[in-house]
Amino acid sequence: MYKYDEYDHAMVAARVAEFSDQVKRRLAGEITEDQFKPLRLMNGLYLQLHAYMLRVAVPYGTLDGRQMRMLAHIARKYDRDYGHFTTRQNIQYNWIKLEDAPAILEDLASVEMHAIQTSGNCIRNISSDQWAGAAADEITDPRPWAELLRQWSSFHPEFSYLPRKFKIAVIAADEDRAAMRLHDIGIQIVEKDGRHGAAFYVGGGMGRTPMIAPLIKDFVPLDDMLSYAEACLRVYNRYGRRDNIYKARIKILIHELGAEEYRRQVEEEFAHVKSLGIDPPKAEFDRIAAQFASPPLDASASDAIDRSDPDFAVWVDQNVAAHKVPGHAIVNISLKPVGSIPGDASSAQIDLMADLAEKYSHDELRVTHAQNIVLPHVRKADLHVIWQELDAAGLATPNLDLISDIIACPGLDYCSLANARSIPVAQKIATRFSDLGRQKELGELKLKISGCINACGHHHAGHIGILGVDRKGTENYQLSLGGSGAEDVSLGTITGPGFDEDGIVDAVERVTDKYLAERADGERFVDTYRRIGMAPFKEAIYG
Amino acid sequence: MVERADNQSPPQAEGWHTNGEEPAVTLDAFLSQSNATAVRLEPDEDARALIPHLDRLALIEVAFPKFRDGRGYSSARILREAGYAGELRAQGDVLVDQIAYMKRCGFDSFAPEKDLNPADVEAALARWPEHYQGAADGAVPIWKLRHG
Structure with a gap:
């Protein structure tokens, strides 16, 4: 992992001092909100529906246990005991007081973190592959x-x-x-x-x-x-x-x-x-x-995994990915238990993930754009004990890339730009499809929900995308099919007229039923859609 | 009010003055008359149009009608990168929180519509110990400091 040298430290310290001064001038009324706005935005501070929201940068989604623990500390001390991991591999806090912002930035700086350029019309935090340095298929880190x-x-x-x-x-x-x-x-x-x-x-x-x-x-x-x-x-x-x-x-x-x-x-x-x-x-x-050199991984470590515990085996099959070094694996921690808010984690959960990283993953964690967390360098022999600890903390949902692994923006519950709520729709869909056997039968299915046209929930890139709009004062949800944010990148197509909150859940179910009826061997949902086109799905939804 | 900040020391209160200089003409007027030595560049005007004439210019005033419009930062760098050595002034909606970046882009004088507090200016210009990237102010970037 990259470690700051004296120059990096000095730059972040200067920024904290600058922003502290700007907050002071704002609180004293020396600058207007209009003048303050671009300054606070360049420090990740948004004014939302109910409070200030602070977005903290996690450069290329990589952090260590100490940094992760600081994120928990901030949630506990300055917010309501939880944080929200975002599609930009960052974390945001929804209930921040302006006068606390300088102290939070100082706390962050003490662990080589910051909120610099996480908003505003500037170059934002750089994002990357959450499996960087561990993936079997990369040509370099x-x-x-x-x-x-x-x-x-x-x-x-x-x-x-x-x-x-x-x-x-x-x-x-x-x-x-x-x-x-x-x-x-x-x-x-x-x-x-x-x-x-x-x-x-x-x-x-x-x-x-x-x-x-x-x-x-x-x-x-x-x-x-x-x-x-x-x-x-x-x-x-x-x-x-x-x-x-x-x-x-x-x-x-x-x-x-x-x-x-x-x-x-x-x-x-x-x-x-x-x-x-x-x-x-x-x-x-x-x-x-040199600072991103691979940690010392023992390539002679055992490749065997004891699958005698069936729940553990299900999780291994769904949430554990191949590592480039034999005997090792990449653990994907789902922040999408059924009925939860996608991407949210409590302080205690964040602390636990920090502990696990220090104990079992060479002190490294990653945040993913799908709003999950990764332990990138884990010995296969440690998978079972990691799973047990995750399971006890509600962090072992085996749904990576399944229909309930939903990306959703904060929506109208928090965001001042939103037209519709995203979170309740995500919760209802996850609940409708809560049967894991059914989810696994559907296979890889990326469902993404945005609460407004700004598309923070990546709905255009969803195999199934949902866009919340405001139609004559009521929330209405448009459905789109066939998007992808992966190497087979494509943009979804809207199916037709929108639905109310319950209607959209029914529509998603009709779409997935149609897929099961039409799919050829080995086809993912998006493959079947690309082969047979929109018409059969439209018929199934509106017919 | 024009504030010069053309040396390394922060501007002092007594450095504020009103120049009795030749008024800057528009880019169109400048390009069609050969004797003007001061020109005003609007955000949508191409700084490179001035490059053939830099020798005879003593002042280029870059307009910032709104502080959010950052085109003037590129104009300034382009002019300095082309070797312009005369006065480069940021005029308009110029706020204390922008002037450090403006200076890095090559501005050496500031004509804010609303007066700035000299102490704030001094603090803003002294804020950054070093810089990550090269720009038009001749500052040595951090990577060069690291590797000598």
């Missing part, structure tokens, strides 16, 4: 590349008042676990002539106008990566639309210019930017990469 980008983008003087927010994801495997092409910039580390470089996909995103990012450059050498990113951002900062907040994301610029013309402008800018010497030497990458 993407996190050193992400850390290089994190430092470059932190307090970037030119790109802190962009037309709109800017999200970057970095992966290094063909299997895309980070929805890479639905980011403003999606980077895949690829290999060419024995060297690693960055493939740049630019202009993806969800929101009200979902777009899949086109490939802008197939191979940017490490030595050029920051210059290339700078060129991509400069073209956007200069020419991205600022007349309409809904058309201000880079995807609209690229859509309007065309990928070809955007690429031409970026290449021209890059030719100039490259001469400025902003790319660090290889030694800096090596310094960072």
